[in-house]
Amino acid sequence: MTSPSADRQWFIVSRWQEFQGEARANLLRTICVGAFYIIELINHGVQIGPLQLPKLVGDQFHRSVTGLAIAWTMVALVTHVCLRRQFFPAATKYITTACDLAILTAVLTIADGPRSPIVVAYFLILALAALRLSLRLVSATTIGAIVSYMFLLGFVKYYAATDRATAMNVPRYYELIILVALALTGVILGQVIRQMRTAAEDYSRRTARQ
Numbered sequence: 339m340t341s342p343s344a345d346r347q348w349f350i351v352s353r354w355q356e357f358q359g360e361a362r363a364n365l366l367r368t369i370c371v372g373a374f375y376i377i378e379l380i381n382h383g384v385q386i387g388p389l390q391l392p393k394l395v396g397d398q399f400h401r402s403v404t405g406l407a408i409a410w411t412m413v414a415l416v417t418h419v420c421l422r423r424q425f426f427p428a429a430t431k432y433i434t435t436a437c438d439l440a441i442l443t444a445v446l447t448i449a450d451g452p453r454s455p456i457v458v459a460y461f462l463i464l465a466l467a468a469l470r471l472s473l474r475l476v477s478a479t480t481i482g483a484i485v486s487y488m489f490l491l492g493f494v495k496y497y498a499a500t501d502r503a504t505a506m507n508v509p510r511y512y513e514l515i516i517l518v519a520l521a522l523t524g525v526i527l528g529q530v531i532r533q534m535r536t537a538a539e540d541y542s543r544r545t546a547r548q
Contacts, residue, residue, distance in 0.1 A: 359470040368414045375407045402448045431470050435479050438463045443486045446478045451494045451506035468527040480524025
């Protein structure tokens with residue numbers, strides 16, 4: 339059992355690591371949005387000199403994705419400004435993660451739903467949560483990712499047009515695999531954070547004995 343003093347020191351260290359982790363997560367968030375949007379641009383057709391790639395998505399879909407990509411970029415920009423000004427309330431990591439989950443789910447509702455390969459981005463959001471070294475954030479993100487994916491399944495079943503819903507449906511075992519994988523990923527990342535604290539405390543004790 340750790341002492342109150344040790345808990346206090348860990349809080350101070352973890353809070354600083356959360357700040358640095360938020361900055362790294364925000365940079366990676368921007369890179370991920372840019373990378374996925376470049377793929378979207380390629381799917382929308384590329385005509386540069388001899389490079390001629392066919393258009394695979396419609397203009398309406400492209401405009402919708404562009405709007406969501408801009409919104410996601412604005413989240414990253416606002417987060418960057420707040421961090422530069424040393425404005426970092428404890429709720430920041432939860433707010434930015436909630437925005438990530440909400441925008442990703444919105445993208446999937448206008449794309450191919452649970453059939454879209456972009457579903458893997460839920461796991462990227464979980465990985466970004468782990469960068470803050472907050473066990474509570476990882477737990478909240480795991481629950482949020484599962485709820486978001488279940489919302490996506492419900493959207494396809496109850497709200498998508500019949501012909502579109504048929505094209506977006508995936509087998510039940512596929513849904514279960516994704517849900518179990520999200521839960522297990524959250525558990526594994528949580529264990530990594532716990533082990534990191536144990537390693538830090540063990541290192542501190544060994545250093546103090548020297």
